[in-house]
Amino acid sequence: MNSVKDILRNSFLRPTKQRMMIGELLFNGLDKHVTAESLYRELQRTKQKISLATVYNTLHDFCEKKLLKKVTVDSEKVYFDTNTNPHHHFYSDNEKLLIDIPKDKIKIHGLPKAPKGKQIKDVELIAHLEDN
Numbered sequence: 093m094n095s096v097k098d099i100l101r102n103s104f105l106r107p108t109k110q111r112m113m114i115g116e117l118l119f120n121g122l123d124k125h126v127t128a129e130s131l132y133r134e135l136q137r138t139k140q141k142i143s144l145a146t147v148y149n150t151l152h153d154f155c156e157k158k159l160l161k162k163v164t165v166d167s168e169k170v171y172f173d174t175n176t177n178p179h180h181h182f183y184s185d186n187e188k189l190l191i192d193i194p195k196d197k198i199k200i201h202g203l204p205k206a207p208k209g210k211q212i213k214d215v216e217l218i219a220h221l222e223d224n
Contacts, residue, residue, distance in 0.1 A: 103157040113140050114150045118160070123175040125163070125190040131172075163190060165218060180217040193219070 096115035100107040107115075117134060118124065128148045135142050151172050154160040161173040165183050171190050180193040198217055206212050 099159065103159055105153060105157055110142055110146050111150055111153070113142060114147065114154075118154075118172075118174055123173070123192065125171045125173050127169070127171055163216075163218070165190065178214060178216075180219070182219050182221050184221045186221075186223055193217075 094102070096112055096119050097107045099119050100111055100115060105111060113135060114131065117131065118126070128144065128151055131151070132142070132144045132147045135147070151160060155162050155172065158176060161176045163171040163173050163181060165171060169188075173190070175192060178195045180195060180198050182191040182193060183189070184191070200215060200217075203212060203215065
């Protein structure tokens with residue numbers, strides 16, 4: 093596994109102190125889903141000095157470089173996924189928990205034709221869960 097510094101440099105991102113702090117939590121080889129707020133709380137627990145705005149900006153920088161994938165659950169909730177391979181998600185509304193579904197476990201038979209001048213790049217499904 094590459095070091096965080098190597099991951100950042102290979103993506104043409106300068107390994108600043110803040111990027112390194114966030115990268116150490118994200119790029120440890122485990123797939124995870126985080127929000128900017130949950131990551132900020134984790135950094136606060138470990139006494140790291142960083143602002144929530146810096147966390148947001150860094151996560152968006154990582155997305156631009158394809159190190160993270162942004163998953164929009166609804167108009168108010170955005171997760172950042174370290175698994176950048178194509179896949180789908182379950183979302184538990186009660187637990188605020190995002191769970192991976194392998195891409196090959198969903199079969200989509202037919203999509204509407206894309207608008208003129210456009211093509212479908214990818215399809216992502218989020219299945220919302222509730223307790224019964």
